[in-house]
Amino acid sequence: MSDLRAAVAAGALGSEENYRELLQAIVEVARAIFGARASSVFLHDESTDELVFEAVAGEGAGELIGQRFPSSTGVAGWVLVTRQPLVIDELEQDPRFAREAAESTGFVPKGLMAVPLLHEERALGVLEVLDRPQQAAFSLKEMELLGLFANEAAIALDLLQRAREARAVLEEQDGQAAALARLAERLAEAEPEQREAAQRLLEALEAFLGASSGLSLDDSL
Amino acid sequence: MEHFGDPSLPAWSLPAGSAERIAIGVEWPERVTRDWAFGDSTGEGVSVCILDSGVERGHPLVGELEGAVAVMKTEDGRLEVNEDAEGDLCGHGTACAGIVRALAPKVGLHSVRVLGAGFKGSGPVLLGGLRWAIEQGFDVINMSLSTTKRQFAELLHELADSAYFRRTVLVASAHNMPVESYPWRFSSVISVGSHEEQDSLAFFYNPAPPVEFFARGVGVEIAWLGGGTIRSSGNSFATPHIAAICALILSKHPNLTPFQLKNVLYLTANNVGGGR
Numbered sequence: 001m002s003d004l005r006a007a008v009a010a011g012a013l014g015s016e017e018n019y020r021e022l023l024q025a026i027v028e029v030a031r032a033i034f035g036a037r038a039s040s041v042f043l044h045d046e047s048t049d050e051l052v053f054e055a056v057a058g059e060g061a062g063e064l065i066g067q068r069f070p071s072s073t074g075v076a077g078w079v080l081v082t083r084q085p086l087v088i089d090e091l092e093q094d095p096r097f098a099r100e101a102a103e104s105t106g107f108v109p110k111g112l113m114a115v116p117l118l119h120e121e122r123a124l125g126v127l128e129v130l131d132r133p134q135q136a137a138f139s140l141k142e143m144e145l146l147g148l149f150a151n152e153a154a155i156a157l158d159l160l161q162r163a164r165e166a167r168a169v170l171e172e173q174d175g176q177a178a179a180l181a182r183l184a185e186r187l188a189e190a191e192p193e194q195r196e197a198a199q200r201l202l203e204a205l206e207a208f209l210g211a212s213s214g215l216s217l218d219d220s221l
Numbered sequence: 222m223e224h225f226g227d228p229s230l231p232a233w234s235l236p237a238g239s240a241e242r243i244a245i246g247v248e249w250p251e252r253v254t255r256d257w258a259f260g261d262s263t264g265e266g267v268s269v270c271i272l273d274s275g276v277e278r279g280h281p282l283v284g285e286l287e288g289a290v291a292v293m294k295t296e297d298g299r300l301e302v303n304e305d306a307e308g309d310l311c312g313h314g315t316a317c318a319g320i321v322r323a324l325a326p327k328v329g330l331h332s333v334r335v336l337g338a339g340f341k342g343s344g345p346v347l348l349g350g351l352r353w354a355i356e357q358g359f360d361v362i363n364m365s366l367s368t369t370k371r372q373f374a375e376l377l378h379e380l381a382d383s384a385y386f387r388r389t390v391l392v393a394s395a396h397n398m399p400v401e402s403y404p405w406r407f408s409s410v411i412s413v414g415s416h417e418e419q420d421s422l423a424f425f426y427n428p429a430p431p432v433e434f435f436a437r438g439v440g441v442e443i444a445w446l447g448g449g450t451i452r453s454s455g456n457s458f459a460t461p462h463i464a465a466i467c468a469l470i471l472s473k474h475p476n477l478t479p480f481q482l483k484n485v486l487y488l489t490a491n492n493v494g495g496g497r
Contacts, residue, residue, distance in 0.1 A: 049341040072337050078274070078311050081336045081343055082366040083402055084394055087454035089440060118400050121369045138454050140397075140417055140439060147398040 014185075016167060019160035020055070026156060027057040030129055030149045034142070037109070037131035040064065041117070041153050042076050043161070044125045051076055051126065054157065059107055059130070075114050076126040083123055085115040085146065087138050113138070115146050117154040124157045246476040253488040259469035264325025266475065267468040270359040271321070271461075272350055273314030273366065275305055275334035282319035282444040283330065291334040292350040300349035310337035312446045316453065317365050317461040319444030324421060324465035325472070331359060336366065344373045348380070355384045360471050363464040364393040364410075365457035367402040377404045385409035390471075390479045392464040394456040395432040406431050411467070411483060415439055415459040424463060426490035434486060436462035 023041055031039035038058035042051040050068040071077055079086050089111050109130040117125045127150050132138075170178045187198055230242060250257050268287070276286055291305040309315045318330055335350035336343065347368060354362050362384065368377070381404050384391050393405035395412045405412040408430075415438025416425060425435040438459030445451045463486070470485055471477060477485065487493055 078313050082313060083369060084366060084457045085455055086457060089452040118369055121371050123369060140415060143397055
């Protein structure tokens with residue numbers, strides 16, 4: 001039940017969208033800082049063992065969200081399974097890579113940086129930054145910066161996953177928990193007088209439920 | 222309990238008057254130089270195992286493999302080790318093999334494929350592959366990968382220690398982020414991070430572990446699928462540089478234990494006195 005309580009308390013119905021926006025903001029900043037053509041975050045969907053585009057900035061933004069591919073393919077796949085960051089400075093014309101890349105990114109990049117999104121002991125997904133300016137040679141400083149973004153993205157991805165799990169819990173409870181969450185939302189939006197009346201009603205309900213479950217003032221003395 | 226060395230030698234204690242029996246089969250010079258350690262070495266006679274995504278057979282930068290197997294999970298959850306007919310599914314293992322071959326052209330290269338069949342279940346496959354590789358008695362095992370799952374840490378630790386006592390050197394990629402992952406954090410392995418110099422034989426000892434050595438890991442030309450090459454960066458590629466240097470040393474000094482080998486690496490590191 002702790003999941004349920006947390007879900008209701010956090011107003012899970014709205015938070016998922018907020019975390020998605022946070023993730024989107026992170027890829028936008030990563031793209032801007034590196035001066036790159038695109039940046040994206042992939043979530044590892046454990047149930048299907050696939051990588052899913054969760055946020056995209058720059059090239060491919062808007063079209064790629066929700067697209068999926070197997071977790072063992074592409075550079076993102078390497079990075080996920082080895083849990084090692086990887087930078088490709090120059091891609092020669094390898095048709096196999098080009099096709100694979102085009103399928104998974106919508107265009108063929110000349111270079112890319114990819115880093116695993118690790119949170120506690122889980123590998124949640126991958127952050128990629130594609131096509132930095134050619135004149136800027138890659139250095140370990142950039143790897144460090146990429147690591148900082150990855151840390152941020154991993155936290156956002158973790159929050160997003162939790163919000164989704166919470167929503168799934170709400171939806172599973174035959175609508176009861178969802179009804180409670182809606183009630184909490186309405187209460188927050190209500191006029192002060194309405195809220196006061198509702199508060200008294202809820203207190204009465206709480207007392208009623210407490211009494212019917214056998215709890216009484218006597219028990220606590 | 223298995224005794225890994227010569228069974229005629231004392232295993233658990235040293236009786237009076239037996240010091241002669243454990244004389245060390247390595248002539249140590251007054252000063253360990255790179256020339257003594259691996260000058261003119263080609264890696265001949267040393268076996269190096271690439272525990273990774275497989276290796277593309279016949280890639281010009283890799284050449285012949287002495288063996289290639291794939292570790293896979295069967296439908297009923299058992300692990301099977303079979304001849305690997307598929308080669309490399311993503312390119313990572315081929316890249317590592319090419320780096321080892323470039324520095325140590327005459328090593329015997331072996332591939333143990335533990336990646337490529339998806340992310341799920343990759344932990345047990347990795348452990349099974351490492352166990353198998355240690356049982357084969359390879360001299361050096363290159364692990365440009367890690368796991369963050371704590372449930373595997375204890376078993377990996379036991380495997381790493383068992384390799385250490387069986388004279389199999391485990392060379393493992395470190396993380397360049399403050400992440401708890403394994404096996405690179407264990408002191409029985411040689412852990413590797415990247416430096417930015419373009420010299421493939423430049424390596425540094427880190428006096429502030431857990432990352433113990435830094436090797437070339439930025440802007441490395443690596444073997445890529447389909448016989449090609451690309452320029453790439455990452456600790457994944459620093460690791461096979463150290464694995465290759467270990468092979469060069471072991472080729473000249475086959476009796477070194479992993480403890481002694483790490484000491485030779487330390488003494489010949491660019492920032493220690495080795496230089497060249």
